[in-house]
Amino acid sequence: MKTWREECAVIGIWNHEEASRLAYLGLFAMQHRGQESAGVVSLHENHHIHHKGLGLVGDVFSEPDLIRLKGAAAVGHARYSTTGQNLLTNAQPITAQLLNGPLAVAHNGNLINAHELREKLQKEGSIFQGTNDTEVLMHLLSRHPSNDLIKALQDSVVQLEGAFSFVVMSHDRLVAIRDPYGFRPLVLGKKKNAAGEWAYVLASETCAFDLIGAQFVREIEPGEIFWVDQQGEHQLMMDRKVSRKARCIFEHVYFARPDSVVFGHSVYESRKSFGRYLAKENKVEADIVVPVPDSGVPAAIGYSLESGIPFELGIIRNHYVGRTFIQPQQSIRSFGVKIKLNPQSAVLQGKRVIVIDDSLVRGTTSNKIIGLIRAAGAKEVHMRIAAPPTINPCYYGVDTPHKSQLIASHQSVEEIRKFIDADSLTYLSLEGLFAAMKAKSDSFCAACFDGNYPTPLHGLDRISP
Numbered sequence: 204m205k206t207w208r209e210e211c212a213v214i215g216i217w218n219h220e221e222a223s224r225l226a227y228l229g230l231f232a233m234q235h236r237g238q239e240s241a242g243v244v245s246l247h248e249n250h251h252i253h254h255k256g257l258g259l260v261g262d263v264f265s266e267p268d269l270i271r272l273k274g275a276a277a278v279g280h281a282r283y284s285t286t287g288q289n290l291l292t293n294a295q296p297i298t299a300q301l302l303n304g305p306l307a308v309a310h311n312g313n314l315i316n317a318h319e320l321r322e323k324l325q326k327e328g329s330i331f332q333g334t335n336d337t338e339v340l341m342h343l344l345s346r347h348p349s350n351d352l353i354k355a356l357q358d359s360v361v362q363l364e365g366a367f368s369f370v371v372m373s374h375d376r377l378v379a380i381r382d383p384y385g386f387r388p389l390v391l392g393k394k395k396n397a398a399g400e401w402a403y404v405l406a407s408e409t410c411a412f413d414l415i416g417a418q419f420v421r422e423i424e425p426g427e428i429f430w431v432d433q434q435g436e437h438q439l440m441m442d443r444k445v446s447r448k449a450r451c452i453f454e455h456v457y458f459a460r461p462d463s464v465v466f467g468h469s470v471y472e473s474r475k476s477f478g479r480y481l482a483k484e485n486k487v488e489a490d491i492v493v494p495v496p497d498s499g500v501p502a503a504i505g506y507s508l509e510s511g512i513p514f515e516l517g518i519i520r521n522h523y524v525g526r527t528f529i530q531p532q533q534s535i536r537s538f539g540v541k542i543k544l545n546p547q548s549a550v551l552q553g554k555r556v557i558v559i560d561d562s563l564v565r566g567t568t569s570n571k572i573i574g575l576i577r578a579a580g581a582k583e584v585h586m587r588i589a590a591p592p593t594i595n596p597c598y599y600g601v602d603t604p605h606k607s608q609l610i611a612s613h614q615s616v617e618e619i620r621k622f623i624d625a626d627s628l629t630y631l632s633l634e635g636l637f638a639a640m641k642a643k644s645d646s647f648c649a650a651c652f653d654g655n656y657p658t659p660l661h662g663l664d665r666i667s668p
């Protein structure tokens with residue numbers, strides 16, 4: 204049995220003459236959510252036209268591809284998968300020809316009970332193309348007796364457990380669905396088309412709207428099924444009640460782009476506020492505050508403002524290297540830190556340095572960075588993490604390593620301090636994290652930090668990756 208974990212971006216466009224180009228640009232803005240494959244499906248005269256490929260959005264699509272993706276509606280996806288699953292068959296949107304016509308599905312999140320549903324469907328004769336969990340939805344829809352896609356979706360999505368923000372396109376409508384916990388973001392925007400009518404845009408993050416010039420309208424609500432067709436927009440709520448909301452706090456800690464507004468909060472402001480609380484919770488004498496770029500920058504600004512200690516770019520990032528974490532093997536990742544981040548002695552020499560990062564997962568990055576900062580002449584290095592210790596894997600769509608590789612799950616803060624070779628190490632407290640966001644803890648999922656998983660795990664916690 205395998206686990207399926209997805210970090211992804213989804214986008215949908217309706218009623219715009221350049222739908223596939225807008226989808227492409229939206230995916231480009233959300234490239235940080237997934238770098239392994241990208242795809243766009245357009246709707247032209249009741250038929251779907253597809254283009255998918257492995258790699259970055261900018262490499263997967265050429266001008267002739269976008270010209271071929273004709274039509275006034277489109278759905279797109281960018282995917283990051285875990286090791287061993289980088290297959291074109293898993294690239295999305297996934298597509299099928301159902302009795303009622305073509306269907307394309309783009310999914311962000313992770314279905315906790317996909318393996319059970321999949322096994323049941325396979326025993327009953329369903330043939331799966333790849334190993335991703337999204338195909339389960341396609342099979343549930345294909346077997347549904349109703350001709351009405353919305354009815355079929357309503358009955359199918361209530362069987363799914365876990366995190367899902369779906370954008371679905373048929374021959375006559377574009378649908379958005381968000382699980383009742385609201386784990387992953389999904390937002391609705393509007394933009395005028397050439398005829399002066401409103402075009403609809405759905406996206407994982409608002410940074411996609413900024414690039415394509417769409418206005419933010421609202422979030423798709425947790426548990427909402429929203430669709431747009433020739434008659435206009437429609438909305439209903441899934442027939443599934445849950446006891447709490449569980450928006451992913453890690454979107455604010457690390458995953459989302461800082462220029463996005465996620466779950467109604469500016470990600471940049473959240474991160475700055477995490478830094479302020481970090482400074483409030485633990486004081487240390489130092490000369491400069493230095494972020495680990497880019498993910499530690501907003502928190503370091505907040506820390507510097509709160510503590511009055513000057514902010515300095517003591518580590519310079521090479522922007523032509525991808526996120527180090529993306530490299531699948533430990534050896535490559537360690538090497539990656541060196542090629543990506545360069546501490547500069549002109550800033551660090553003889554200084555007492557506070558280094559700020561957004562999170563500490565395996566500890567490899569901090570260990571390497573501190574070694575390089577010391578080599579650049581720093582007198583003291585105080586590591587500050589703008590999130591609580593990561594002690595549990597995520598089963599809802601953020602790719603975190605197995606518990607055994609999460610350093611804080613089996614080592615104390617003092618042991619981690621020694622491992623990363625810092626003069627001191629502190630993390631933001633859980634209370635500080637929520638206070639910084641001015642949010643109630645039961646409206647967010649912080650299972651990676653507190654182990655409080657909002658859903659049953661269906662045995663996923665017993666599977667080794």
Ligand code: AMP
Pocket residue numbers: 457495498526528529560561562563564565566567568569601602603
């Ligand atoms: P490490 O402690 O070496 O495993 O890596 C920690 C760094 O990885 C942090 O600086 C984060 O910016 C980044 N990071 C944390 N979680 C993730 C994730 N799920 N995917 C990609 N990068 C991450």
